[in-house]
Amino acid sequence: MNEETTSKLPDPDEAHLQMLSAWVDNELSGPGQAAVAERLANDPQDSARVADYRAQNAGLKALFATPQDNVQCIFLPRRTPWWRSAGMAGGWLAAGLLCGLASGWLKPYLFNEQPAFAKRADIAYAVYAPEQRHPVEVAAAEEAHLISWLSKRLNHPLAAPSLQEYGYTLVGGRLLPGEAGPAAQFMYQDGEGERLTLYVTAVAKDATAFRLLHEGKRSTFYWISEGMGYALSGQTSVARLRSMAIDVCSALGGHPEAWR
Structure with a gap:
């Protein structure tokens, strides 16, 4: 060593x-x-x-x-x-x-306390990340419309944080059914075609620190902040995905520094 x-x-x-x-x-x-x-x-x-x-x-x-x-x-x-x-x-x-x-x-x-929204986020990534022709409902070219539409459906102001620092650009997003209401999925892709998804939905739980859900080659870091559940899913390394999740949490108004 x-x-x-x-x-x-x-x-x-x-x-x-x-x-x-x-x-x-x-x-x-x-x-x-x-x-x-x-x-x-x-x-x-x-x-x-x-x-x-x-x-x-x-x-x-x-x-x-x-x-x-x-x-x-x-x-x-x-x-x-x-x-x-x-x-x-x-x-x-x-x-x-x-x-x-x-x-x-x-x-x-x-x-085995994995919240339902984290499991749904993992499944949504597994379903849509490999999709080539229709990975999203609304493309990044209409980002303003996408965010406005999903914010209205979830009744919460949303945003698609930039992951350019890590080499990922926004592909677009879609509306998904959540456990007790609508959920939003934003998809990102890097130059080699590797994809990440950010899943967002309303939850009836208190704030929580980062947790990890791991399924096969897929990893999902999820957290809860101000009544909203967030989950970042991908197949990159756990350490790199965690760094991105911290940045995403900060960009969305969370306080990940309290969880390190």
């Missing part, structure tokens, strides 16, 4: 979780330890993950503890009753689970 890799940690994916696990087990090199320590100091979700890993380790050690091999005595050492070890392990594991639930990051994994 080189310094360049460890100095910039990826978003929560399998490699990232493996790195946190290695840090808990003291398996990282000096630069790797420093990078993870810095991340933990600024990321409460990762700190909760590490606390959970430690709790699980402690529970497993308690459950599978063995007597010392070098005991110089003709009598066998007293073993902790199995039911007591199991109880201790269960207690540590329960503490870890409660810590994860309290921090919020474990709850979606245990209860």
Whole structure:
């Protein structure tokens, strides 16, 4: 593992979780330890993950503890009753689970809490992103009309944030059925034909930080702000999609800096 890799940690994916696990087990090199320590100091979700890993380790050690091999005595050492070890392990594991639930990051994994609008956004991307002849209802050439039309249908002022910085231009958009009303989809495309979609609909929930929905090669970052649910979907890297989602959230009046 080189310094360049460890100095910039990826978003929560399998490699990232493996790195946190290695840090808990003291398996990282000096630069790797420093990078993870810095991340933990600024990321409460990762700190909760590490606390959970430690709790699980402690529970497993308690459950599978063995007597010392070098005991110089003709009598066998007293073993902790199995039911007591199991109880201790269960207690540590329960503490870890409660810590994860309290921090919020474990709850979606245990209860599969993916809001309906995020799932609809993912499906809408899967359906329309590959479309060649009719990917949108209204093309970007009529952007003013598109935004006015969708804003009226959703009864909320909408906008199509620019993603030119990332090489994506607006293709257009369409009206879609949402869970309890209309939804809007804006589509973007880069020079290589790769597409992103921004899904917007009204939701009856409080504001929430970024969450990730992953289906096959597709990733969707979704969030809720001021009664509206937003979801940015694509097949680019998770880290890059998250950066774009942060910029989109800011452009639409959200405050992603409070969620980093």
